[in-house]
Amino acid sequence: MKRKISLKDIAAKVGVSTALVSYVLNNKKSGRIRVEVAQKIKEAARELNYRPNQIAKSLKLNKTYTLGLIVADISNPFFSTLARIIEDEADKHNYTVIFGSADENAAKSFKLINTLMDRQVDGLIIAPAENAESNIKYLQDHEMPFVLIDRNFPAISTNWVCLNNFKASFSALQHLLDRGSKKPGLLTYKTSLYNISERKRGYEIALLENNVMFQPTWLKEVSFSEDMRTAVENALDEMLGGNSPVDSILFSSNILATYGLKYIHSRDIRIPDDLALITFDEMDASDLFYAPLTYIKQPIQDMGEIATQILLENIDAIKKTQQVKLEGDLIIRKSTEMVE
Amino acid sequence: MKRKISLKDIAAKVGVSTALVSYVLNNKKSGRIRVEVAQKIKEAARELNYRPNQIAKSLKLNKTYTLGLIVADISNPFFSTLARIIEDEADKHNYTVIFGSADENAAKSFKLINTLMDRQVDGLIIAPAENAESNIKYLQDHEMPFVLIDRNFPAISTNWVCLNNFKASFSALQHLLDRGSKKPGLLTYKTSLYNISERKRGYEIALLENNVMFQPTWLKEVSFSEDMRTAVENALDEMLGGNSPVDSILFSSNILATYGLKYIHSRDIRIPDDLALITFDEMDASDLFYAPLTYIKQPIQDMGEIATQILLENIDAIKKTQQVKLEGDLIIRKSTEMVE
DNA sequence: CTGAAAGCGCTTACAG
């Protein structure tokens, strides 16, 4: 690569010290510097096409204007949409973002945290993995500003912005029951992740409050480690088979829904007549399925913006911890229009 | 934030110079340093939980181990999938990636290029915007290693890895014609982007070679600046109306296809009986549409890996420019099973 | 074998 123009080059060209150049270019000590000199410096900078080396600046100022974003998988539409929102919000404040995918793996997440901290990011936005409490502790010990997104750990006091997962799930179930579902199922992950366990709790409490006798085959949990497609297919077979098959299903994530829908489609189960369906998250597919899908819309724009704002506030040393629970929106469509 | 442990702290603790600590920790001059001293240094580093400041290292070594990725929109599934592949490939070589979305806008792209260069990224992977030739020139003038992805400028000699867009499009059309389409349409972007114009050329040449008399209403181009949804709907109205309505459509991108499919769905046009369909790019929706979609599968894994590899080679000073044209794969499904 | 010194490209407290 070509040698870059530095302060020194400008200083040499104008015949002043680098200090003066720095002052002028950063508008420090304005008024206290002779106008002609300032003018000449600015001109030289323009002529030489000077661009400050941010790495040098970062080292000196101990500030990189870089945010780290750690999600489960950047190629998951939920997270890539979030990434775009965070990028835009960060950019408004002249921050740049480095990202990493942790694949729901706490060890990988820890490695990423260290990589990003080594690069001196000013703060982190993290969708934490299961069992990543020690990661959080690590960040706190190092006084690294961060905010959790999408998931949090109820036992640990941190900044976070998450969906009200309990309520979203509860409302979805209430809707299914109101529409006449007698045997609602839940397909979810086998995980201690709080957002996911809240979705399960919403399901359970809704059944309880509506006096529906829960059957174990209605609730299936697939774990991150299995082959997701096969696991989903097996789970659906069990939910739809046996002597108490479900008549509706809530999918706990876009990923589960995508696999699930493909399978349901291939098995020629008619939606909503044979089976009513609700999914978490908006998907392109929701509109294209022959029975447009009822879904829980997450306030993803708010989630990304607020998380970024909280992080920036914390970086700028406002230290109160903030916890924001956002409400989802149940968008009702064809897939829950059951015929009684 | 907490003060971080530096080389100096280790040096002080052990009672040696920072130079020696640096040598030991980087395994330089191994053998030429007394074993007990080396041992003590390593222990101290472990005890103090030392993590090198990469910013300082970067400044000194003029190397950041950071790659910049500029795409049109990170929330577009095509690009987020690419981002994940690039992330993984970069990580194998201990590189980290900063991303930015340029929204098909050359000015925004230029701003991003500068932001990333200011941060001293070692190289750039770019899906360039229309009319971004000057950006390319800028990169070349600055001898910044980069590789174009997804699109290239045929008149400029650069590294790039792209789909064979002409052939992919041609094959798609040939398939439509073979299946009995008499009036095939193309819905694409109004743009000079080479990948897109090649898709158009593939369409045109296929018609020509098959002696199909082209009708202007068959080919519609929507521009990036309009409201995409409305533009697509209007375009489809025209393609499907008039006195020579199309009997099949090739969508030139996943975005166009998503809007298009939603509209087609809402208008109750039956696929493939009333209209056959092919889309560029794999979409979740392809499987979920009642008529699973025939699509052109891009070798996106190869594209991301190869682009990253070429970039890393160029960073490591192997300077030959490499241009890789990858072949797409036509995945044939229900949406082109026409009944004659 | 070991370390003092210089330097990467900046900023800024300090002295004149």
Added chain:
DNA sequence: CTGAAAGCGCTTACAG
């Protein structure tokens, strides 16, 4: 008004 000097946290050519 202006600039010499120190320093951010590293690496490394060089001298001993």
